[in-house]
Amino acid sequence: MVSVAKVNFDCTINGEKKTISAYPMARLLDVIREDCELTGTKEGCGEGECGACTIMIDGELVNSCLVPALQADGAEIKTIEGVATGEQLHVVQESFVVNNGAQCGICTPGMIMAALKLLEEHPDPSPDDIRHGLAGNLCRCTGYMKIFESVLAACQSMKQEV
């Protein structure tokens, strides 16, 4: 079987310029995990349902399993590896540790990306905002309560920082 040709394109991942060589319809998820060796982004379902592969492209949440590589041409990508500043955890990450928002941890990177976006859009989220903002990220361990608490606690810390 003859494969199609790989394509080369540039994008930015966590602030770093990258040149990618990939099959045009390769899943961006695989490009990130295998070619860029950023394995923090997870695969749970491969069909945009579980949210474990959630990343940001140009500041918006997307499921990286549903993005063909070629559509990342010129994109600014942020993954979980780009959330902390050096050794310093982001407030949201810290809050997930303290409040047990992560149990098995497999949904956590995607969940944190969604939580970051949620707090960006709703600095003072209502319970409904939180539920809606995280509804695209499935968690089988927590029943979500400790995730909600993690987000609320992060929100409090962010307010105090300001």
Place this chain on the structure above:
Amino acid sequence: MRSDVTQYEMVAPKSLDEVLANLSSEPGKWTLFAGGTDLMVLMESGKLAPKNFLSLWGVKELKGISYTDDSMTFGALTTYGELQRHSKVREYFPMLIQAAKETGGLAIQNRGTLGGNIANASPAADSPPGLLVYDAELELTSVDGSRWVPYDGFHTGYKQMKLGEAELITKIRVPRPDPKGVHYFKKVGTRRAQAISKIVLAGFGLMNEGAVKTVRIAVGSVAAITLRCHKTEAFLTGKSLNDSVIAEASEIFGGEITPIDDVRSTGRYRRQVGKNLLKDFLESL
């Protein structure tokens, strides 16, 4: 079982002209690819035959929302996220907002597009019922130019539509509805969020002196296409609504839909819930 990604070609034209040139020079070769929220799922499940795709994602001419006093026009690549963020859409087309909000999660809403949703032609899609009752029109464009067609009647059968091989959907236009009208949208999904519809019903109605002046009803997941219920509408128009009229409308509606059993629900359930939703809509007028 997933598919082998090395067998799928994709090119990404940067302009509409380039897209149209591709479509006309090699008719039938190219399949259009918008946000990928459906096609990538099909590829994952091994249900997408290897094809040559034209990615539309970078085509700026297909983006943007504009409006006049009479209507609103959406570029085919308008995402559900963009719809929700637009204050005028929120003001005039609440059903589109609701449909957008209930499509997948936020990450899906940032990639799923109106044009893609129409062209993908799933009878379970969330935005078509709203578009149908808002009397949407589609702009279809090829190298030979553009034409506007009513969205109603565009789909002719399961995944069948009146779209030429060299054409693509470039814009969707919806006239501003009468401000006195009632907008009704109810999606019954498998759960509250991240759900595919078991049935979705959109209705727009306007009463005049106790009688139905205008009524438009569309319903998804109950037929091979998203169905505009013309017979039910015709019956209701001019009538005063009471229990027996609603009951009769329900019968006619029941004759228009052809719901089936599938992995998500049953035909019997869909039929009954469809009738319940119709009744709920009519009682809200």
Place this chain on the structure above:
Amino acid sequence: MANAAIGRSVPRKEGRSKVTGEIQYIDDLSFPEAIYGTVIRSPVARGKILGVHFEGDFPWDEFIKVTAEDIPGENRQALILNDQPCLAVDRINHREEPVLLIAHPNKHLLIEARKHVRIEVEEETPIYTIEDSDAKKEVIWGEDNILKKYRVEKGNVDDVWASAHKVIEGEYRTGAQEQLYIEPQGMVAKASPEDGVTVWGSLQCPYYIQGSLEVLFGIPADQCRVVYAATGGGFGGKEEYPTVIAGHTALLAWKSGKTVKMIYDRAEDMAVTTKRHPSLTRHKTAIDKDGKLLAMDVEFLLDGGAYATLTSVVLSRGTIHAVGPYLCPNVRVNARALATNLPPHGAFRGFGAPQSCFAIERHMNKVARAAGLTPEEFRNRNFLNKGQRTATGQLIEENVDMQGLLTTALEKSDYHAKKARFAKENVGQRIKKGIGFATFFHGAGFTGSGEKHLASTLGMEADRNGRIRVLAASTEIGQGANTVFSQVAADTLKISYDAIDIEKPDTEKVPNSGPTVASRTSMIVGNLVAVAAKQLLAKLREAQLLGDEYTPDQFNSACDQYIEKHGELKVISEYSQPPGINWDEENYQGDAYGTYAWAAYVAEVEVDTLTYVTEVKDFVAVQEIGKVLHPIMAAGQIEGGVAQGVGFAVYEKVVWRDGVMINNQMTNYIMPTASDVPEIRVFFEEEPYAYGAAGAKGIGELPLDGSAPAVINAVEDAMKIDIDFIPMLPEDLFELIESAANNGQGEE
């Protein structure tokens, strides 16, 4: 002394690596030289294999192919019985049964090629239901399709029926449920006759896998090494199934001489791995005129699927929990697990108890109605108390207060006021509200003599800086094992929580502390940590390096001096059964569990009569679980379990067609999202258990038992309709309402 860690919500041990994405799950580990393996599976549910054909335009000679003939040892999955082959030979007993294995360095080519291996079969008639199997429509397993049976007898139920005030019968069903851990299963293996077998993977029970590899390859245990990778949820789904994947991956590695990686995609994972056993329970109950239980006759049937796997133990737990936390002088439980041509069912959190608990908690509501009592009053008259005996004759010696737990749960949920208000307000409303509860218990740890047979061991080692390393095969799968072990070690040694490390489970490095199952990890293995810590202290004291009182610095220096002198400071603790536990396996009599957790859960629902959709709006979970070691993580366990229970009740349905799950996608198998779960409010009562770590009992499985019946009892309250099965989806409720309307039952 350092701050006590137990009872305090210290940060999760591996929490930081989880929020940064640094922690590595099996698919994240780098094996640059690995080739990719996959399984070719049976296309029918039952039949004979006639041949295997490699079709299509593929370079088939480049592929590594493994059939049963390539197995160096025995072709079987060593678990409880020997009935399940690693690779099918001649016969096929369920859809997706592994027939052969292929591997190739090119992942893309492998994906496509696997679709072109055709298994030629002669189809035979399969059976898919408990009833068909029980009726022996086809005999597909042994002589009578019975994978296992138990009988529990107390008093004599048959003496009671004639004189009873009332006799109430009911029949209840539960469906298959997918564990739906978010990380799909996967393994990587290296293997050769010279170096033995090593597998890395997503798993709960390293030593189960080791035992099975030993048989499959015919080599000694010490040549079968199993290494845990961070595991993204298990819930029982990674108890026995990883053994299958480990065997397959290792066989491909053995044959190819290469490292082989096999990661399931979601569709494969859902279609082929084990699910919760479907069940059918028949109850016949006699009461006297005061509403006291006189006799309970229960038939408890499980669908085991095509092979025995862990079914016998699942049946056992379901059997023992079948009559709930109630006192009844005459009890009979007849339990059978039956074979069908579905893929084998297996472990899932709760392990048989959620099935029989659903039945008893629905049935108790029905019996209460017949007795003319409220569900609450009826239960209060029949709860098991201290000093009384369970169905297996176990004397309850702990302080049990089921009535107190129920009262608390009803207060916290404002049950009485709401129940009255809903009854009044529901009339004529489109949305019907309801509130219901379930009361239940869950035996912690292995059943009967199980823990004694396991004879778990655990190691603890100090370094010269006084850092402690806990060596256990118990795996961190999200439940908090690492954290709890560290808390127990720190407090027993009176050093800081931060001075404890947990060794990664690796059969080459850690002793066998038993499988990570049965709500046993904190209670039993946690106690082994405490015992080891005491042994370690004893060594230091014997060497006169440590007094009764000491500072962390003194401890560190004692470790340093000890190691200076003796080379290492390491201890191994061993399980010893608490005194007074007697279990008669033959007659299913005696002390089934060392202790029980006790609970009362209340659910509030809204049912939309326009769409028949049930939403759970509020949930109160009150339980007595011994000492709460880590309040936040314990609550997290309960909340997660409740969400799974809500799914079990009203969302999660496995749709079968021709013996295979056809909704094997997350899009179509519906688990609750953040928008679907109710507010879950968790309350603990503490009655420390003398033989659990720091007084802890097991809690992991408990919340699965009572959640679903509480939800359905609430739906019953809202709709005034009998519901005797789960999952109860909107389509089901619609049909129930339709048939009730035809039979004159129900509200409208």
